[in-house]
Amino acid sequence: MTKARAGRPAGGSQRRDRILSAARTLFAAKGFQQTSLRAVATDADVDVALISHYFGNKRGLFVAVIELPVDPAEVFASLVSVPAHRLGSELLRQLLTIWSSPAGPGLIAVFRSSLGGDQELLRDFITALVLPEVRARLADAGVEDLDRRIPLAATQVMGVMAMRHLLELEPVASMTIDDLVRTLGPNVDRLLTDPL
């Protein structure tokens, strides 16, 4: 580990690529949960410590594999002071902001290809990365029935993303983020915290 941190190992870029390639294959075949860093290391013929060196942890590796330009953990960190009953709205605001940023086109491509049939990665992304963060935040606030609430709230978020960025249907495509959060945010908040 010390040695790895001291500088880029000889052939480092090649080994990094091997790790990404092995991870991509394993994530696609077995999903996020069932893929171990050990298995990735074995397939890539590297020491497991090298994966930590490059990608931090399995989440970091996954974010790199799907070429996500933002780490979901950073998005959620900014929501820490938002009260639970407004968490849905603010999450919607963060996601709309990211999708309208320079990071947007990459995310739209992943989303499009996932809905077009290659759904494993997006499904893993939602279930493994996004949902647990929201869940922990709401569980802390004492909200129950999260196994249903979060996926139901995700339907509203996914729908506005698809309408705005994939179908580009007006007026949703051109509405301001404030306007969308004002009109659709209450739906997300309601599904996350109101009686269902």
Place this chain on the structure above:
Amino acid sequence: MTKARAGRPAGGSQRRDRILSAARTLFAAKGFQQTSLRAVATDADVDVALISHYFGNKRGLFVAVIELPVDPAEVFASLVSVPAHRLGSELLRQLLTIWSSPAGPGLIAVFRSSLGGDQELLRDFITALVLPEVRARLADAGVEDLDRRIPLAATQVMGVMAMRHLLELEPVASMTIDDLVRTLGPNVDRLLTDPL
């Protein structure tokens, strides 16, 4: 017209196919609104009355082109006695029912390919067929701001369709239609008729 109705014209199947082919090309290139039956007839080298004979009107032709197993008009006809403030829920119920029926796989294929990049047909379908029907019904009930309400409500409907039938993410994929209508219907109702 009388002659056409009297029986299948010689070479009818071929002419029907020519009409569908011409219509598919024109709808894709110019959209539903900008495509005239006259232009389809010219491109297919048939009399415009033959299009009416086979497909009734432009909507019927469009439904045939996208190989839609149900006519949206029939779905909306069943909603005529539903009060405006419940129209969103009942529309959601109808759509979920259709998508879970034998007609579902065809619709899912259209939806998937549309979100995957070939969005013109689905966009036309929503704007030309579904939205005007909902709009007329709500306008009759005195609801205003429909240019925003209907597309916003459509985001919730589209999101649950994508989550349930494209990503097949649990628990949304396995929830009963009643359960989905009970939990998500109020979102659709709210966007259609509550103060925004």
